[in-house]
Amino acid sequence: MQYIPNILFVIALVAGIGYFTMNIRKIIRNIRLGKDVDRSDNKRERFKNMAMIALGQSKMVRRPIAGILHVIVYLGFIIINIEVLEIIIDGIFGTHRIFAFLGGFYDFLIASFEILALLVLVSVILFWIRRNVINIRRFKTLKGWPKNDGNIILYFEVVLMALFLTMNAADLQLQELGADHYVKAGAYPVSQFIAPLFDGMTQGSLIILERTAWWLHILGILIFLNYLYFSKHLHILLAFPNTYYGALKPQGEFDNLEAVTNEVKLMMDPNADPFAAPTTEVEEEPEKFGASDVMDLNWAQLLNAYTCTECGRCTSECPANQTGKKLSPRKIMMDTRDRLKEVGDNIDKNGSFVDDGKQLLNDYITTEELWACTSCNACVEACPVSINPLSIIIDMRRYLVMEQSAAPTDLNNMMSNIENNGAPWPFNQMDRLNWNKE
Amino acid sequence: MSETIKVPTMAEYMAEGKTPEVLFWVGCAGSFDDRAKKITKAFVKLLHNANVDFAVLGTEESCTGDPAKRAGNEFLFQMQAVTNIEVMNAYEIKKVVTACPHCFNTLKNEYPVLGGDYEVMHHTQFLKSLLNEGKLTVAGGRFKGKRITFHDPCYLGRANKVYEAPRDLLTKLEVELVEMKRSKRNGLCCGAGGAQMFKEPEPGHKDVNIERTEDALETQPDIIAAGCPFCNTMMTDGVKNKEKEDSIAVMDVAELIANAQDL
Ligand code: SF4
């Protein structure tokens, strides 16, 4: 009988971590549906970017208010999780505050956790006000699930922090009553003000209170962990690989399509024999240019989609969006993720992908959005976790132009001018130096 | 223009068995657009005055392919790139300067993988280096004390992180340089990039260039300085739309320097 709590705890822990691992593997599988792209170079610079942008939050603080609040919640999240380690050990072995032997250092740790918990509470409340009361356009434009998701996370944080502090306050009371098992340990700068609320409670009810808070807290954390998969809050984890694998080239440099290069070389090479029988790869399907669905994007772009926090910093800087066009780089990322999830579910159901008559283009992202982009890179610059919505827009334009010849008429004229006279306007190439004669 | 400056072509240099120090890549706008041609001429005057040994490709130059690439036509882009690279490599070109940030970005970043590796500079960077070497003097002259705001071209600024060269030059003109609320890495696009220059905008409630012109007008400038022929057009249209063309000029950094000295 004595071991029932330990057994229940281990079951909850294994179930929580197991389900989470299963979903993470699904995400990895889905990301691998993307095309290959080499991001194995420059490890040093990549580590530096990850340290600065993900760990150091360097781009978050470009917007100081949201940035600082976010740093607090983020630090709180990471540091308070040290406490989770103790909770797990205690839970498995039936011990209580196993790290208490650290003495003064333990006091310091618990005191820091408490102060952070309080700061997190305050920040989360301010976040909630920003999201729901103050008129901030990038939050106001979120509807339905994404809007709820943002709030649910905040409520989660409030509940977890409240449970943590309640647990400590009850523990403090029990310590002072000299209850068995409750060693005198830790410093409680915040919960000492909650403890008086429990004055006069019997030792028995205090233990029930402490145990309840303890259990709900750890179960809450396991639920939170599993909630991530369904939420934009995956960025807590994916921001790290995403900033690591982010592009290192100048933002203005768009990738080169190797397949096109090969064809162009062949066309330009006077020695190439156009009638020569293709050598080995006879029956190979011709490569598709650009992207009409998520499988045509590369894995780094798909990782981008899972990492997006839906913060809307990109969209709030986008010149097209600000002037009322349909384009929103945040929507591009959210659409890519939604479609990728849909494809993933399809694979889960059928074993492998079965054509569902849908694709990213048109069913999610319209051509009107794609053609409104000025390729200004404001979205790329604004994103706090190194996401590049522009690269997806360009890949989809490539599909429209090279596979479908579906560019707007004006652009077709521009392109035929380049093809015929080497300039986007109908001027003769032979007149290129005339400016000097005028 | 009172006197025509002799602009040598690479072909002429080649015929004499010489190679110039730098190729001036004029670009399509610089060659054909009436407004941009003035920028080209101003820059040539500055090069000439600083005794820079330069040449142009003239009729051998062709569109870099930038608008095709941004529109998604990688085929056309690469055809253009390969053709241009063939010409430039035949002339053994090492260094290129251009007054167009789109040409600059494409030549600098997108030509190397296709076999075209050159040292590429935007004209503001090149002028800055001439200034540092003492070959160019930039002094207040006509614009001393004027309020000037600089609009960062996306393909110079964010795309390639060149923010200081044009500002350093403007400061040397002893003008009052005022920043718009969105500038440098936060600068707002003029609306021309990504091949938008060549098409009608999608439906919305405003044109991007008007939004950007409003940013500029907020600083109450005498002059809006630009470093890109397309931004120049967009901002000029914006200023006209606001009926401010009589009091506010839109000028390229090169024009400002050349005009300050009454070149
Ligand atoms: S690159 Fe395109 S999507 Fe991104 S901010 Fe600029 S216009 Fe908007």
Ligand code: SF4
């Ligand atoms: S792409 Fe980046 S900036 Fe845009 S919503 Fe997602 S996380 Fe925020």
